[in-house]
Structures are given as C-alpha cells and as structure tokens.
Amino acid sequence: MPAPTILIVEDEGLVGLELSQVLENMGYCVLPVVTSGKAAVASTEEHSPDLILMDIRLDGHPDGIETAKKIREDHLIPVIYLTAYADEATIQRAKTTGSYGYLIKPFEERSLRAAIEVALHKAQMERETEKEYDLNRAVVEHLNEGIIITDTSGTVKYVNAIARRMSGREEENWENQPLESRMTFLSPDTHAPIEPPFVRVGERGEPVVASCTVIRSGTSETIEIDYTMAPLKNKNGRVTGIVFLLKPVSGEKHTADAVRFELERSTKYQLNLLPDNGSRVHGVKTCWLFHPSIYGSGDVFNLFSLDATHAGFYLLDVMGHGFSAAVLAITIYSFLSNDIARLGILKRNFGSVPDLKDEQDEETGKSALILKPAEVIRELNSRFFFKANDNPFFTLVYGIIDTEKNEGVLARAGHPYPLLSPKDGEDLRLDPEGQAVGVFPEITVEERPFSFREGDRLFLYSDGLVDLFKSRETPSDEALIAFLGTYKTSSLERICDRLEEEVQRLHPDAEFTDDIAFFSLEMGTTSAESETTHDTGSLA
Numbered sequence: 001m002p003a004p005t006i007l008i009v010e011d012e013g014l015v016g017l018e019l020s021q022v023l024e025n026m027g028y029c030v031l032p033v034v035t036s037g038k039a040a041v042a043s044t045e046e047h048s049p050d051l052i053l054m055d056i057r058l059d060g061h062p063d064g065i066e067t068a069k070k071i072r073e074d075h076l077i078p079v080i081y082l083t084a085y086a087d088e089a090t091i092q093r094a095k096t097t098g099s100y101g102y103l104i105k106p107f108e109e110r111s112l113r114a115a116i117e118v119a120l121h122k123a124q125m126e127r128e129t130e131k132e133y134d135l136n137r138a139v140v141e142h143l144n145e146g147i148i149i150t151d152t153s154g155t156v157k158y159v160n161a162i163a164r165r166m167s168g169r170e171e172e173n174w175e176n177q178p179l180e181s182r183m184t185f186l187s188p189d190t191h192a193p194i195e196p197p198f199v200r201v202g203e204r205g206e207p208v209v210a211s212c213t214v215i216r217s218g219t220s221e222t223i224e225i226d227y228t229m230a231p232l233k234n235k236n237g238r239v240t241g242i243v244f245l246l247k248p249v250s251g252e253k254h255t256a257d258a259v260r261f262e263l264e265r266s267t268k269y270q271l272n273l274l275p276d277n278g279s280r281v282h283g284v285k286t287c288w289l290f291h292p293s294i295y296g297s298g299d300v301f302n303l304f305s306l307d308a309t310h311a312g313f314y315l316l317d318v319m320g321h322g323f324s325a326a327v328l329a330i331t332i333y334s335f336l337s338n339d340i341a342r343l344g345i346l347k348r349n350f351g352s353v354p355d356l357k358d359e360q361d362e363e364t365g366k367s368a369l370i371l372k373p374a375e376v377i378r379e380l381n382s383r384f385f386f387k388a389n390d391n392p393f394f395t396l397v398y399g400i401i402d403t404e405k406n407e408g409v410l411a412r413a414g415h416p417y418p419l420l421s422p423k424d425g426e427d428l429r430l431d432p433e434g435q436a437v438g439v440f441p442e443i444t445v446e447e448r449p450f451s452f453r454e455g456d457r458l459f460l461y462s463d464g465l466v467d468l469f470k471s472r473e474t475p476s477d478e479a480l481i482a483f484l485g486t487y488k489t490s491s492l493e494r495i496c497d498r499l500e501e502e503v504q505r506l507h508p509d510a511e512f513t514d515d516i517a518f519f520s521l522e523m524g525t526t527s528a529e530s531e532t533t534h535d536t537g538s539l540a
Helices: 013-026 037-047 064-074 088-095 109-142 161-167 198-202 253-273 322-342 354-359 373-384 463-469 478-485 492-506
Strands: 005-009 051-055 079-083 102-104 146-150 156-159 184-186 208-215 222-233 239-248 284-291 299-305 310-318 347-349 368-370 394-402 407-413 419-421 447-451 457-461 516-523 537-539
Touching: 005 013, 005 037, 013 109, 037 051, 037 064, 051 064, 051 109, 064 079, 064 088, 079 109, 102 109, 146 161, 161 239, 198 222, 198 239, 253 299, 253 322, 284 299, 284 492, 299 322, 299 516, 310 322, 310 457, 310 516, 322 394, 373 394, 373 407, 419 478, 463 478, 463 492, 463 516, 478 492, 492 516
Parallel strands: 005 051, 051 079, 079 102, 368 537
Antiparallel strands: 146 156, 146 239, 184 208, 208 222, 222 239, 284 516, 299 310, 310 394, 347 368, 394 407, 407 447, 419 457, 457 516
C-alpha cells in the first residue's frame, strides 16, 4: 500500500529540509517543501496530499492559519500546525480552521509520528461519516413522499423536494422557520385551519396517522394528503424532533412532475456514489461507463479496500426500475459500504488478539476475518429474502483480489458472466453458478478463483449492455465479448471510449429504458495511488 503523502509548509529553509528528511526516514512520501501560503494552495491543488504540516507564522500574506482555512474550504485534508509559540490568541484563531493538532517546535520524532497517525485516522473516519451521511440523505430524497423534519416545537430542520412542491413554496427558505409559516393544514371535512398535534408527538412520543388538506401557496388549489407524524428519539429515548411523511391522496399534475424530478435526483445521487473513473485501490484500476434507465436505476457498482492487501468489488442489478429499484440498490450499496468499517457482512470478528493490536478494529478491539464471496452472497440472501409474491430480487457479482499474491476469487448470483482478459492469454468467461439474491430462502453459490497479474483485466457488465449487443446471429453475450476482444491491446480508457461510441451507435436515443453498466478492472503495480484503506483482516 502506498505511503501517505505529506506536504510541509515552512518558510525557514533548514527547518523544512530537516523535517522532510525525518518524515522520509519514517516511511512517508514527502512532497517538495513550500514556503508560502499561495504555494501551499497550488501544491495542494496539484498533488492532493493526505496531510499538511503547516507553520502558523508564515511570512507575508496569507499566514498559515488563513492558508489552512482556504485549503479546508475545498479539500477534506487534515492540517497539523507547527509553531514555536503557544499563545492563547493564536490557538483560538487556529481552532476555527478545524485543525487536527498542534506541534510546538522543537518536537520529538515520537510526538510527530503520533500526531500524524492520529490525524490521518481521524480524517479517514470523517470521510466515511460524510459518505454515510450522503447515503442516508440519498435514501430519504428518493422516497416518493413529502418529508419534513422539525424540532419538538415545529421549527423546520429539513424538507425534501416533494414536500416543497406540495406547498407551492419550492424557492423559499424553510430551515429554522415555523412549519405553519410554510404549509397551511386544513380539516379534510370542514376545511377549517388545524394545527398538527405537536404536543402529542413531541411530549408524549406517540406517533400520529391522519388525513388533512394542504393549501398550495399563491393559489386556491388544495391537496388531500395522508400524513404520519413520528417522534425522533436520541439514544436515551428522549424525543428530539418530529418527522412528517406526507403522501398525496389525489393525483394532481404537480405530483407527477415531482416524481419525475425525484427520479432525476435519484440518478444524480447514484452517479455520485460510484467510484471515481480511473481511481485505484491497492494498484487495481477501474474504468467504467453507466447509462441509467429513465425510469430509475437499479444498477450500482464499487471498488474498495478490505485491508492492506485485499480489494473488494461488485456489480449488482436490482430487478425492475423506478423508486423501489433505486432505493433498494442504494440500500444495498450503503449496507455493503458501511459493513467495511463495522465488520458486518464483508468481515467477521474472530476475537481479541493482543499481539495484532495494530490490525484490530478500533471500536471493537477485535481482529477481522474477510469473508469469501460465496458466504457474502448467501448472507445477503438471508437478509433480503422476504416471503412475499412480489419479493424484490437482484443479481450480483462479488469478488476479492489479493494484490500481494496476484490472485482473486469471485462468486456470481444470477448475473451475466464476468470476462477475464489476461495480458498474455486468451479471454475467458468466469462461470461459477449461482442463483439471484432474494428469490429463494436458500441459494447455491459457487466460487471461481482466477489469477490476476499486472496488466490483466476483468470486465463486469449488466444485462442491459448484453441485450444491447444481442442480435439474431449472436443471441448471448458473444457479440459484446467479441467487441471487447478487438481492443485487447488498447488502454482501459480507450476501451471505455470505444464502447461508449458503440453504445451510442446501437442506441442513438439519449434515453435508455434499461440500465447500461460496464465496470472494468485492471491490475497495475501496488505502488500506484490507492484511493481508500480500511481495517486489516485475513481472508477466510
């Protein structure tokens, strides 16, 4: 795994040079030392370091604190201040920039290493928390209901687009405003003004399910809605807020418009959840293309770190389209992503191991065992199988790459066969058998090991892409495989570009009725940049 990259901002040349040598001896990758705030901003934009050591008292303008503030506005990069002074005024001013620590010159190497490791770990946890927040917010935004969250007195803290459209107040500010100033509730029988039962929900903690009429702002139009008010409680059981779920009873045109609007938002959120095109994890590079269905996408894929030498990947396809498929896809994405940190379905605790302290999960104090792909898929099935006639299901390919041993293993659950394209060998379908997730209470899932050396590639794709290439002469995935074979010696980026051109030729219409997903991986060198790291573990 590549060493963390550190930028030193120090206007005393000898101090910066000495610090750079110390950090290199510790095993860190050190960028060229810069001596001014402007140079620090420019170097950050160019190199995106993992951490910055910033001298507070830089000569000229901006000083270290102002420079850190500017950098933190655009980048979630931890900054540790270096200073020969510890006066209270400077420390208080530095606090406003979200500093990750202070080191008083001269400092010991042990203190320096400890401060750096703590800051890097804290920054990683913050990035995971921010992504989890975005995922949770995405699920809320995708629901086909108006959602309003208030405190116990009725002051609005959050409102989604559906609720804004119901009220006719899309452009107005809602946050920290009384709910009654933004939405007028009437009795469904008399049309007399009524107040939502805040006292019953806020003080007693009792949920309320009822109906009412809402007047749209600036019009005489009314909407009949069913609403649910439920208390939001903290871990001690105290009610801290109220959530409203508003669902129109009638079918006004604005509701259909809102649904289309939310589908578009759903697509944007899903695109934001995908890995960066061209990103690397432990030397494994990805390149992809994705065209979501106009009816809402059920496809999602990811590449991530399981520990210092193992990368995980998957592509899943939820049956159907629309909000239900999109929400389920995002839920599974969140489920798998969260479990990387929480040692759930992708890893399993196997007890406290004092001798492996550096490899322990910080929250649990336990070491982690990486579960094999077939076990992960079977566990997914046990959690997502429901005894219902309209039970949703999804297909999936999930695999693990050991970048130290240059080998991988994957399992397939009803999904199109992945294609392995060795640098110096024939292309090969990886064909483990497996049933879709969520169809049967118990499923059979096989695994397929494969070699994955430098220059080797793995192609995953959705059935939408396979269907696009199908013809009477080539009814299966042969046409797509043949197309990919013509670019075997091309770069991964060129393959994606040519595939995009072919997709546009086969489907000139800009709107797709089925999801088109292509997710490719290429094994590079482990010295390549790595996007993400997580808790260490052993492959089961």
